[in-house]
Amino acid sequence: xxxxxxxxxxxxxxxxxxxxxxxxxxxxxxxxxxxxxxxxxxxxxxxxxxxxxxxxxxxxxxxxxxxxxxxxxxxxxxxxxxxxxxxxxxxxxxxxxxxxxxxxxxxxxxxxxxxxxxxxxxxxxxxxxxxxxxxxxxxxxxxxxxxxxxxxxxxxxxxxxxxxxxxxxxxxxxxxxxxxxxxxxxxxxxxxxxxxxxxxxxxxxxxxxxxxxxxxxxxxxxxxxxxxxxxxxxxxxxxxxxxxxxxxxxxxxxxxxxxxxxxxxxxxxxxxx
Amino acid sequence: xxxxxxxxxxxxxxxxxxxxxxxxxxxxxxxxxxxxxxxxxxxxxxxxxxxxxxxxxxxxxxxxxxxxxxxxxxxxxxxxxxxxxxxxxxxxxxxxxxxxxxxxxxxxxxxxxxxxxxxxxxxxxxxxxxxxxxxxxxxxxxxxxxxxxxxxxxxxxxxxxxxxxxxxxxxxxxxxxxxxxxxxxxxxxxxxxxxxxxxxxxxxxxxxxxxxxxxxxxxxxxxxxxxxxxxxxxxxxxxxxxxxxxxxxxxxxxxxxxxxxxxxxxxxxxxxxxxxxxxxxxxxxxxxxxxxxxxxxxxxxxxxxxxxxxxxxxxxxxxxxxxxxxxxxxxxxxxxxxxxxxxxxxxxxxxxx
Numbered sequence: 080x081x082x083x084x085x086x087x088x089x090x091x092x093x094x095x096x097x098x099x100x101x102x103x104x105x106x107x108x109x110x111x112x113x114x115x116x117x118x119x120x121x122x123x124x125x126x127x128x129x130x131x132x133x134x135x136x137x138x139x140x141x142x143x144x145x146x147x148x149x150x151x152x153x154x155x156x157x158x159x160x161x162x163x164x165x166x167x168x169x170x171x172x173x174x175x176x177x178x179x180x181x182x183x184x185x186x187x188x189x190x191x192x193x194x195x196x197x198x199x200x201x202x203x204x205x206x207x208x209x210x211x212x213x214x215x216x217x218x219x220x221x222x223x224x225x226x227x228x229x230x231x232x233x234x235x236x237x238x239x240x241x242x243x244x245x246x247x248x249x250x251x252x253x254x255x256x257x258x259x260x261x262x263x264x265x266x267x268x269x270x271x272x273x274x275x276x277x278x279x280x281x282x283x284x285x286x287x288x289x290x291x292x293x294x295x296x297x298x299x300x301x302x303x304x305x306x307x308x309x310x311x312x313x314x315x316x317x318x319x320x321x322x323x324x325x326x327x328x329x330x331x332x333x334x335x336x337x338x339x340x341x342x343x344x345x346x347x348x349x350x351x352x
Numbered sequence: 353x354x355x356x357x358x359x360x361x362x363x364x365x366x367x368x369x370x371x372x373x374x375x376x377x378x379x380x381x382x383x384x385x386x387x388x389x390x391x392x393x394x395x396x397x398x399x400x401x402x403x404x405x406x407x408x409x410x411x412x413x414x415x416x417x418x419x420x421x422x423x424x425x426x427x428x429x430x431x432x433x434x435x436x437x438x439x440x441x442x443x444x445x446x447x448x449x450x451x452x453x454x455x456x457x458x459x460x461x462x463x464x465x466x467x468x469x470x471x472x473x474x475x476x477x478x479x480x481x482x483x484x485x486x487x488x489x490x491x492x493x494x495x496x497x498x499x500x501x502x503x504x505x506x507x508x509x510x511x512x513x514x515x516x517x518x519x520x521x522x523x524x525x526x527x528x529x530x531x532x533x534x535x536x537x538x539x540x541x542x543x544x545x546x547x548x549x550x551x552x553x554x555x556x557x558x559x560x561x562x563x564x565x566x567x568x569x570x571x572x573x574x575x576x577x578x579x580x581x582x583x584x585x586x587x588x589x590x591x592x593x594x595x596x597x598x599x600x601x602x603x604x605x606x607x608x609x610x611x612x613x614x615x616x617x618x619x620x621x622x623x624x625x626x627x628x629x630x631x632x633x634x635x636x637x638x639x640x641x642x643x644x645x646x647x648x649x650x651x652x653x654x655x656x657x658x659x660x661x662x663x664x665x666x667x668x669x670x671x672x673x674x675x676x677x678x679x680x681x682x683x684x685x686x687x688x689x690x691x692x693x694x695x696x697x698x699x700x701x702x703x704x705x
Contacts, residue, residue: 107373155668157610166550166617168663171472174610198375241394241676245683248387262381 083172085215086179094183094212097204098190107196109262141243145185153177176216183212192243195262384691388684395680402673405662412665413456416465416655417448419639420646431641448637448654457658458629459622462543464522465615465653466645471517471608479516480606485597487559493574505576512575512585513597519578521605523642526618526654531634538636541626543619546594549603558603560596568596582642615655629658 082090114120123129157169157177187209194201365371380386421432428446471477478498483491492512495503499514529538547554564570568586577584588599597603604616621630637654645652657664 105373105375105377107377111373152672154611155672156666158613158666158668166548169610169614170607171477171610172607195379195381197378197380200375201377241391241680241683244382244387244390245687247382248384248687262379263383266379266381 082179083175086175089215090183093215094208095186097208098187098194098201101198101201101204102190102194105196105198105201106194109265113265144242149178149181149185153181180212180216183209189243192247384687388688388691391680391684391687395677395684398673398677398680400677402670402675402677404670405673406667406670408660408662409665409667409670412658412660414655414657414665415450415456416653417450417637418651418653419446419448419641420651420653421446421641428639428641432646444641446639446641448639449634450637451634452630452632454632455628456630456656458627459620459658460626460630461617461657461659462526462528462619462621463615463655463657464524464526464618465613465655466522466650467613467653468648468650469609469614469645470612471614472610472612476516477608480518481514482557485513485558485606487561487597489561492561492572502578505579507576509574509576511578512572513578513602515578517606517608518602519580521578521581521602522616523582524652525640525642527638528621529636529638530630531636532631534634541621541630541635542623543621544623545600545619547600548617548619549600550607553603553607554598554600558597558606560598568592572596615653618654630656 109117109120153174157174187205191205194205369375419428421428421430423429423433428448431444431446479500479502481491481496481499484495493510495510495512495514497503499511499516502511502516502519503514505511526543528541528543530541531538560568561571564573569584572584572586585599585602586596588602589595594600601618609616625631639654643652662669
């Protein structure tokens with residue numbers, strides 16, 4: 080096996096568990112206030128869009144690509160190589176250490192890409208894991224290795240991570256999701272605070288009208304399913320964000336109509352029986 | 353917002369920044385302003401580095417000669433035929449003649465390369481006793497169990513050094529002769545056989561056991577050499593700093609290679625008249641053919657090479673950097689086009705309303 084046995088043991092425990100834990104606890108894509116303002120944000124979760132079979136296989140394919148890059152790039156570099164002093168450096172220990180270091184760096188960079196809410200704890204866990212890896216490496220191996228391969232690590236990390244960054248950027252440009260747009264709007268809002276703060280007020284009032292989750296009396300259900308409150312009585316949306324919400328709203332309207340038809344179909348059956 | 357304003361209950365969570373997830377945080381957004389410059393800068397840096405590595409690798413000169421002795425390939429085939437797959441008789445020697453049309457810039461390094469030799473085989477790779485090799489007197493006569501079947505000799509003596517790696521020590525030797533004038537005599541080129549192993553291996557990891565009455569042979573009394581060796585370990589070299597476990601060839605061999613085709617350093621040529629390189633002329637390499645490789649279909653090569661700042665001749669990394677750099681720049685342009693069109697589309701839609 081290529082990897083040092085201690086590396087395999089420590090990999091799951093020390094090097095990679097903490098950043099994932101920190102991301103699971105602290106990650107937020109939009110603030111809690113904004114989550115309440117835009118309940119449409121919860122739809123991808125309800126419709127199982129974020130973790131389904133297609134996503135899983137994309138994840139597997141990404142893992143396969145990364146592992147191929149992580150093996151074959153050091154393999155090609157080590158083939159018939161010699162060190163700066165002519166010494167034999169294509170030995171088993173160096174090869175294992177090169178691959179292991181590239182792996183830890185790639186994994187940390189990947190989770191850094193996925194983290195969208197960087198608290199202090201996230202920073203400490205992610206950079207700390209990489210630093211822990213290097214200190215354990217230093218403690219376990221002799222000093223022959225460290226001067227030799229600084230050239231390769233940035234290459235492997237970049238070669239693995241660049242395609243991911245490309246896909247994410249293109250997806251955000253061409254098919255932005257609602258949460259991406261809200262994040263962009265949030266960021267813009269923080270920059271131009273006095274001018275923009277009025278617009279959210281308008282949106283909040285309309286969502287209060289459709290806030291059926293907090294209704295104290297019945298009757299809003301029909302209002303929602305008829306879609307009346309969602310039609311543009313307000314002036315045509317001018318910003319991209321509102322326009323997309325508007326488009327989403329009409330899509331929701333169609334979905335609600337379909338659900339209402341199904342529901343009324345069932346109740347009709349019941350009355351017949 | 354219509355929260356019920358009840359009094360603070362017993363199970364209500366604390367209203368601190370940590371528990372209510374209000375910690376101050378940085379929220380990066382993968383926007384064009386970050387991604388596009390990143391891709392272009394990375395692409396340019398990689399292309400620069402790739403060009404540097406590629407040209408540096410191309411500038412390295414290398415001479416190699418396969419002296420396995422397959423039939424019809426020079427006079428080493430006689431040595432190989434004599435052995436018939438088992439170890440050839442000791443001191444069978446053959447020669448390689450070559451000539452250099454111009455100066456081979458130095459310092460020049462002499463390597464031997466083996467192919468189809470799996471030093472990374474798991475069972476082979478663990479067959480060693482590092483405690484014995486570090487000179488511990490207690491471990492010298494009690495080799496570890498991983499060394500089996502090279503742990504105790506047929507007569508019951510412990511083997512020092514034990515294990516399959518030590519047993520398969522490469523024992524060919526080379527000498528280089530230079531003929532300055534055509535038809536003249538050959539002069540030996542001095543080969544520097546010191547410091548070919550890693551510093552830490554030679555000084556820290558491998559130590560001889562403590563001398564007994566000032567003699568290394570007595571320190572190894574009661575042990576046997578590995579079955580394939582012609583000489584015991586304390587007679588590997590007349591130099592007392594290079595014999596026993598700290599013999600440089602032995603230490604280089606014990607550092608197992610990662611891939612089945614590997615080369616190991618044999619000597620450096622950097623002394624006397626040859627410190628600037630090998631001048632033009634005719635050369636002869638005398639090879640003492642001891643190591644059998646035909647049993648496993650391997651090949652033996654001898655290689656003369658010089659070195660640059662990035663190591664030996666290896667164009668792979670240079671080409672890989674160039675490819676990835678150009679892909680980065682290409683993708684950067686694609687994303688730039690997509691971004692500009694998306695911006696225009698967004699502005700147009702806004703204008704239409």
